[in-house]
Amino acid sequence: MRGIQILTAALLLGGCSAVPASGPERVVEPRAFDGVAPRGAALLRQAMEAGHRAARAEAGLPPLVWDPALAADAKRYASEMARTGKFEHSPQPRGTPEQGENLWTGTRGAYRYDEMVGHWVAEKRYYLPVAVPASSNTGNFGDVAHYTQILWRTTQRYGCAEASNAKDDFIACRYVPAGNIVGQRAF
Numbered sequence: 001m002r003g004i005q006i007l008t009a010a011l012l013l014g015g016c017s018a019v020p021a022s023g024p025e026r027v028v029e030p031r032a033f034d035g036v037a038p039r040g041a042a043l044l045r046q047a048m049e050a051g052h053r054a055a056r057a058e059a060g061l062p063p064l065v066w067d068p069a070l071a072a073d074a075k076r077y078a079s080e081m082a083r084t085g086k087f088e089h090s091p092q093p094r095g096t097p098e099q100g101e102n103l104w105t106g107t108r109g110a111y112r113y114d115e116m117v118g119h120w121v122a123e124k125r126y127y128l129p130v131a132v133p134a135s136s137n138t139g140n141f142g143d144v145a146h147y148t149q150i151l152w153r154t155t156q157r158y159g160c161a162e163a164s165n166a167k168d169d170f171i172a173c174r175y176v177p178a179g180n181i182v183g184q185r186a187f
Contacts, residue, residue, distance in 0.1 A: 036109035044113050048160045051117030064158045071159030074172040078163035081170040100178035102146045104171040108164050120146035148186040152179025
């Protein structure tokens with residue numbers, strides 16, 4: 001049965017210091033498929049690698065390298081969000097060297113991993129090739145911040161993980177070196 005599900009996507013990343021007090025708005029959208037989305041760490045990694053690689057290749061950038069230590073950091077934070085139900089960026093600075101961060105949340109089992117990374121990459125439609133934070137044609141840097149972190153020219157490694165509670169799935173990705181540095185261009 002096709003139904004309506006809930007999706008919330010974070011609009012801030014590592015390198016951005018402002019976090020909204022009330023959290024992002026939840027958006028209702030139609031399901032893209034029936035049933036429960038397949039889950040597992042191997043499937044998550046495969047989808048994230050494919051999505052990141054394709055976005056970077058389209059921009060003429062080299063692929064990022066999957067880093068198990070960053071994936072472990074991401075897992076710890078995704079688990080914290082699932083446990084507390086708080087969808088917000090982790091405190092900065094994150095790690096040494098400082099880590100960038102992309103977050104995603106949505107109704108448990110309602111979205112495939114490729115859809116999750118696809119939401120971040122779809123921010124390309126708002127991207128302007130100018131310095132952060134003016135790099136969004138909407139005037140809101142948060143509308144492109146996931147995309148720019150994925151494409152940040154100096155980022156080399158990343159790792160992602162998922163955790164869930166009874167209601168929602170939470171995805172965290174960590175990036176080194178961190179992107180979204182004010183006054184610099186993504187690529």
